[in-house]
Amino acid sequence: MTLAMNSSNLRLLCLAVLLAPFACVCLSVSQADDRPNVVILFADDLGYGDLACYGHPAIRTPHLDQLADEGLRLTSFVTGSWCVPSRTQLITGRYMPRVKFGGRTGSNGKGGLPDSEWTLAEAAQDAGYRTHMVGKWHLGYQSKKFLPVNQGFDSWFGLPYSNDYMKPWVQTDVPLGLYRGEEMVEFPFDQNPLTKRYTREAVDLIRDGDDEPFLLYLAYAMPHLPLAVSDEKRGTSNFGLYGDVIEEVDWSVGQVLKALEAKGIAEDTLVFFASDNGPWVDMPPRMQQAGNELWHAGSAGPLRGSKATTYEGGPRVPAIFKWPGKIEAGRVSDELVGMPDVYRTILEVTGAKLPDHKLDGHDLVPLLTGETDRSPRDEYWYFRGDLEAVRLGEWKLRTVTGSPELFHMKTDPFERINRAETEPERLSELSQRMNAIASEVGVKVKGVKP
Known part of the structure; x- marks a missing residue:
């Protein structure tokens, strides 16, 4: 009786081993279907x-x-x-x-x-x-x-x-x-x-x-x-x-x-x-x-x-x-x-x-x-050939006009108020980031003299 049960168990174990790869395939297909x-x-x-x-x-x-x-x-x-x-x-x-x-x-x-x-x-x-x-x-x-x-x-x-x-x-x-x-x-x-x-x-x-x-x-x-x-x-x-x-x-x-x-x-x-x-x-x-x-x-x-x-x-x-x-x-x-x-x-x-x-x-x-x-995402780069602007967090710096334009995008998404003069530290931070980005991708910062 014990020997028969063990043989049966052994056969089940062998069957499970043989079917295991197919079970994995079925699982993969199921996941793909999701x-x-x-x-x-x-x-x-x-x-x-x-x-x-x-x-x-x-x-x-x-x-x-x-x-x-x-x-x-x-x-x-x-x-x-x-x-x-x-x-x-x-x-x-x-x-x-x-x-x-x-x-x-x-x-x-x-x-x-x-x-x-x-x-x-x-x-x-x-x-x-x-x-x-x-x-x-x-x-x-x-x-x-x-x-x-x-x-x-x-x-x-x-x-x-x-x-x-x-x-x-x-x-x-x-x-x-x-x-x-x-x-x-x-x-x-x-x-x-x-x-x-x-x-x-x-x-x-x-x-x-x-x-x-x-x-x-x-x-x-x-x-x-x-x-x-x-x-x-x-x-x-x-x-x-x-x-x-x-x-x-x-x-x-x-x-x-x-x-x-x-x-x-x-x-x-x-x-x-x-x-x-x-x-x-x-x-x-x-x-x-x-x-x-x-x-x-x-x-x-x-x-x-x-x-x-x-x-x-x-x-x-x-x-x-x-x-x-x-x-x-x-x-x-x-x-x-x-x-x-x-x-x-x-x-x-x-x-x-x-x-x-x-x-x-x-x-x-x-x-x-x-x-x-x-x-x-905490930043976005604005290219038109060269790099014209960057947004970093809530701030955006645009240089293409030759004079820096700094906008606070949460309170001024309409880009009406240039805060470059009142936020010199922020201007410096974004300027440095623009230079780093431009260098990384091999372009210039537009509007900035070399």
């Missing part, structure tokens, strides 16, 4: 004051307002002050001066992301995610190796750069066409239905996907000039053509969220919405022709400056996170958060490995989930 899908919704040139939930008095954005009501709305989110730097921060987690593009990335540009960068899509793909992109890239196109499908995305439908890279706004003979994968598949094309077409592509990807986790990056062409909107939305807002365009982007966000619900995966998806930079209020003369009007730009709200400046109206943009069950609904935070943090955070939630080079982003998961109400 990772959220990720949807990034990225507007182009949409200003800090362009959404109703950020204070616009006339433009209606019910879907983005609901996204904010169900998630976390950030009021001190900063990024690059124009297209390429902000997209570099999102896709690589690094400030643009660290990334050696080897040239420009617009029409005729020969530059692109080098192999040394570990892109957001490559990281997610390596972690077992399906990865899809719809919309504007602007990180290299002339060599096929620079295109999204060779930078970690399984699929791509969209434009290689901004929608104004054509005459008369840009003097180029390179055709502006829509790409699918590595090939231009449509030229010429009508920009007016482009937001609807991008939306349909994104919704189809969500609807037709399998059970594997996915990352979807939808980068709108709008409201970058020249403005374009579908016939169905034209003339329907209370704010002219610009209002029509923003309300169509809001409609698109609603369609994507509805597709997540219909698929039954809304509760398992982290959604992030932001703009790449502020509005093109001070557009150059080349843009003020062929139908583009000065009032076709958005609003930075109460903030000073606009696109292509390092006053807050350029780099500070709307930013909203929604993650059901993780982010408490209806939260608002004025903590300093930067675009590189989005890269770092997505790598964390997807279980992706980190690159072996310097990152400029921080993991926001503790802030998002309410474990802490403080951002891990």
Whole structure:
């Protein structure tokens, strides 16, 4: 009797040993299944004051307002002050001066992301995610190796750069066409239905996907000039053509969220919405022709400056996170958060490995989930080629005018009161920090004589 029990136990023990590796595999798959899908919704040139939930008095954005009501709305989110730097921060987690593009990335540009960068899509793909992109890239196109499908995305439908890279706004003979994968598949094309077409592509990807986790990056062409909107939305807002365009982007966000619900995966998806930079209020003369009007730009709200400046109206943009069950609904935070943090955070939630080079982003998961109400970021660097400004804690120093401008961002986020003369010790501290940062990345401090 005892011998039989021991033999039985021995057989069970042997079976357990044999099955142990499979149990580990099952556990790993289960843990992977707990990772959220990720949807990034990225507007182009949409200003800090362009959404109703950020204070616009006339433009209606019910879907983005609901996204904010169900998630976390950030009021001190900063990024690059124009297209390429902000997209570099999102896709690589690094400030643009660290990334050696080897040239420009617009029409005729020969530059692109080098192999040394570990892109957001490559990281997610390596972690077992399906990865899809719809919309504007602007990180290299002339060599096929620079295109999204060779930078970690399984699929791509969209434009290689901004929608104004054509005459008369840009003097180029390179055709502006829509790409699918590595090939231009449509030229010429009508920009007016482009937001609807991008939306349909994104919704189809969500609807037709399998059970594997996915990352979807939808980068709108709008409201970058020249403005374009579908016939169905034209003339329907209370704010002219610009209002029509923003309300169509809001409609698109609603369609994507509805597709997540219909698929039954809304509760398992982290959604992030932001703009790449502020509005093109001070557009150059080349843009003020062929139908583009000065009032076709958005609003930075109460903030000073606009696109292509390092006053807050350029780099500070709307930013909203929604993650059901993780982010408490209806939260608002004025903590300093930067675009590189989005890269770092997505790598964390997807279980992706980190690159072996310097990152400029921080993991926001503790802030998002309410474990802490403080951002891990205490400084942000403002580059426009060289270094123009730095924020350190509650203070921001800007040097580009040739005379130091020192602002206290908690009491004066509008950058109206220069306190350089009354805060000499603070000025010295931030000046030293700017010199150290510039030296680290190999640029100059703009506006300061060598």
